[in-house]
Amino acid sequence: xxxxxxxxxxxxxxxxxxxxxxxxxxxxxxxxxxxxxxxxxxxxxxxxxxxxxxxxxxxxxxxxxxxxxxxxxxxxxxxxxxxxxxxxxxxxxxxxxxxxxxxxxxxxxxxxxxxxxxxxxxxxxxxxxxxxxxxxxxxxxxxxxxxxxxxxxxxxxxxxxxxxxxxxxxxxxxxxxxxxxxxxxxxxxxxxxxxxxxxxxxxxxxxxxxxxxxxxxxxxxxxxxxxxxxxxxxxxxxxxxxxxxxxxxxxxxxxxxxxxxxxxxxxxxxxxxxxxxxxxxxxxxxxxxxxxxxxxxxxxxxxxxxxxxxxxxxxxxxxxxxxxxxxxxxx
Amino acid sequence: xxxxxxxxxxxxxxxxxxxxxxxxxxxxxxxxxxxxxxxxxxxxxxxxxxxxxxxxxxxxxxxxxxxxxxxxxxxxxxxxxxxxxxxxxxxxxxxxxxxxxxxxxxxxxxxxxxxxxxxxxxxxxxxxxxxxxxxxxxxxxxxxxxxxxxxxxxxxxxxxxxxxxxxxxxxxxxxxxxxxxxxxxxxxxxxxxxxxxxxxxxxxxxxxxxxxxxxxxxxxxxxxxxxxxxxxxxxxxxxxxxxxxxxxxxxxxxxxxxxxxxxxxxxxxxxxxxxxxxxxxxxxxxxxxxxxxxxxxxxxxxxx
Numbered sequence: 001x002x003x004x005x006x007x008x009x010x011x012x013x014x015x016x017x018x019x020x021x022x023x024x025x026x027x028x029x030x031x032x033x034x035x036x037x038x039x040x041x042x043x044x045x046x047x048x049x050x051x052x053x054x055x056x057x058x059x060x061x062x063x064x065x066x067x068x069x070x071x072x073x074x075x076x077x078x079x080x081x082x083x084x085x086x087x088x089x090x091x092x093x094x095x096x097x098x099x100x101x102x103x104x105x106x107x108x109x110x111x112x113x114x115x116x117x118x119x120x121x122x123x124x125x126x127x128x129x130x131x132x133x134x135x136x137x138x139x140x141x142x143x144x145x146x147x148x149x150x151x152x153x154x155x156x157x158x159x160x161x162x163x164x165x166x167x168x169x170x171x172x173x174x175x176x177x178x179x180x181x182x183x184x185x186x187x188x189x190x191x192x193x194x195x196x197x198x199x200x201x202x203x204x205x206x207x208x209x210x211x212x213x214x215x216x217x218x219x220x221x222x223x224x225x226x227x228x229x230x231x232x233x234x235x236x237x238x239x240x241x242x243x244x245x246x247x248x249x250x251x252x253x254x255x256x257x258x259x260x261x262x263x264x265x266x267x268x269x270x271x272x273x274x275x276x277x278x279x280x281x282x283x284x285x286x287x288x289x290x291x292x293x294x295x296x297x298x299x300x301x302x303x304x305x306x307x308x309x310x311x312x313x314x315x316x317x318x319x320x321x322x323x324x325x326x327x328x329x330x331x
Numbered sequence: 332x333x334x335x336x337x338x339x340x341x342x343x344x345x346x347x348x349x350x351x352x353x354x355x356x357x358x359x360x361x362x363x364x365x366x367x368x369x370x371x372x373x374x375x376x377x378x379x380x381x382x383x384x385x386x387x388x389x390x391x392x393x394x395x396x397x398x399x400x401x402x403x404x405x406x407x408x409x410x411x412x413x414x415x416x417x418x419x420x421x422x423x424x425x426x427x428x429x430x431x432x433x434x435x436x437x438x439x440x441x442x443x444x445x446x447x448x449x450x451x452x453x454x455x456x457x458x459x460x461x462x463x464x465x466x467x468x469x470x471x472x473x474x475x476x477x478x479x480x481x482x483x484x485x486x487x488x489x490x491x492x493x494x495x496x497x498x499x500x501x502x503x504x505x506x507x508x509x510x511x512x513x514x515x516x517x518x519x520x521x522x523x524x525x526x527x528x529x530x531x532x533x534x535x536x537x538x539x540x541x542x543x544x545x546x547x548x549x550x551x552x553x554x555x556x557x558x559x560x561x562x563x564x565x566x567x568x569x570x571x572x573x574x575x576x577x578x579x580x581x582x583x584x585x586x587x588x589x590x591x592x593x594x595x596x597x598x599x600x601x602x603x604x605x606x607x608x609x610x611x612x613x614x615x616x617x618x619x620x621x622x623x624x625x626x627x628x629x630x631x632x633x634x635x
Contacts, residue, residue: 104517
């Protein structure tokens with residue numbers, strides 16, 4: 001961690017109540033220095049300030065800094081990009097941690113972040129190919145055939161024929177990795193798109209709607225367990241809404257948005273608050289808080305000032321962001 | 332890296348275990364004194380050592396029925412500090428919701444412990460090391476586990492007394508699912524389900540066997556646990572240095588047969604004592620605190 005990062009952290013922890021004049025001041029005085037200072041020598045970021053570099057926090061940091069206002073050194077981006085390219089596995093995927101030899105859901109994040117870099121076309125293309133080759137095992141034709149004879153509907157009530165993406169290869173479809181894969185495919189240049197991408201996108205969108213909790217909102221992907229409705233969660237709902245942002249209106253999308261809007265005032269953690277704010281603003285929904293409320297939440301969870309949460313905050317507080325900019329229209 | 336208790340001992344070579352059962356009717360009583368008194372039964376080697384309390388924090392829980400109650404976590408932490416531990420961390424890697432801070436806020440842990448910044452570890456986001464699995468009961472050959480778990484001197488599973496809709500019961504051994512990091516395996520840690528829950532529990536506990544187990548049964552959960560069940564006051568704390576014996580005793584308190592819980596039956600071959608004859612009860616007798624827990628139809632066979 002560099003001196004500027006240490007300084008930013010110390011400054012925040014010394015203040016009982018951080019009340020910047022504006023979102024921009026908080027971004028420039030705390031969030032950006034924190035992220036810049038948290039970059040490791042290898043170009044990546046860890047979840048914690050001194051943690052080992054991982055693909056996920058690296059992706060969120062690069063996305064946040066790329067969208068941040070003013071003067072982040074180009075070296076920061078270049079070394080971050082190099083870290084990601086070096087971390088890519090031979091099969092095109094990215095692993096969640098350094099020693100792992102199998103790809104995971106973070107492949108979607110890496111593809112999203114590298115999609116804007118011209119020199120990364122081959123890496124993104126390989127990553128998307130890997131994503132589209134990975135089919136969850138729970139919805140394989142064999143499993144569906146077997147389930148016709150042996151399964152009861154008492155456990156869950158969702159449509160097993162729909163296929164999204166899992167957290168790890170050859171497991172089950174879940175809401176968040178499906179949302180991240182949809183975002184990766186959304187962000188990719190057409191030259192990078194696998195042939196079957198549009199079919200996978202269509203199935204994944206149907207899966208997200210199928211997995212919505214009764215009454216609106218999403219959790220990890222269990223809308224009903226043994227006849228009991230699942231409780232929606234803020235982060236899952238926010239990612240699902242962002243992934244569905246560019247798709248046609250749907251009553252379930254509206255229900256999810258309504259749930260998030262109603263839940264927003266009760267959100268007590270900065271990570272969830274930041275991502276929910278991005279999602280609501282992307283749909284043109286008014287969000288009545290500013291840097292003060294987000295910084296106060298960050299203050300309260302000093303120990304949880306993890307890199308990805310600061311990156312999400314950085315994005316949420318920047319009205320000029322290019323990544324899911326606030327929409328002026330009504331939700 | 333500190334690989335504690337890696338050796339697996341066949342049940343016929345394992346010495347008998349002692350399990351302490353304490354009555355505790357409310358979270359408002361002096362739990363620190365109760366837990367401290369129980370820990371002293373074991374003369375634990377924690378003086379000057381680092382301790383990790385692996386709590387069970389599964390989700391947003393404003394009513395305090397699905398997670399290890401913060402009063403138990405705080406009292407356990409205080410008790411280990413009074414025993415001379417150099418540092419007592421609390422950690423978990425919640426399985427369904429990656430916003431661990433939101434869960435901590437919902438359970439109000441800081442109201443019981445003070446600011447949690449210095450000692451709480453989000454195991455989902457910890458740096459990891461590759462750990463080969465000594466038992467290979469599941470198809471997994473290795474897991475990436477948090478360095479905090481691997482590095483502490485003394486690991487304590489601080490679980491909740493609950494039924495579980497897939498495993499039958501979730502106690503101190505099943506609680507160890509939470510050390511598997513979500514940042515590697517997702518929310519939920521679905522790869523463990525595909526590898527087989529029962530065998531995964533065995534593999535995880537063989538790789539990082541708790542040195543001590545404490546089960547919060549003051550208010551447990553019955554029915555469709557571990558999240559959607561109903562509160563079940565049982566008024567007990569169950570503690571011991573053999574997590575299998577502690578879980579077996581907890582099952583008996585719940586009116587369930589530990590031998591019929593598949594993962595416990597397997598754990599009883601290598602990880603600890605399952606048979607009642609091999610477990611010395613200290614404190615309350617099982618019969619005096621027995622509280623019948625209801626289970627889903629699929630687990631009716633567990634009931635005694």
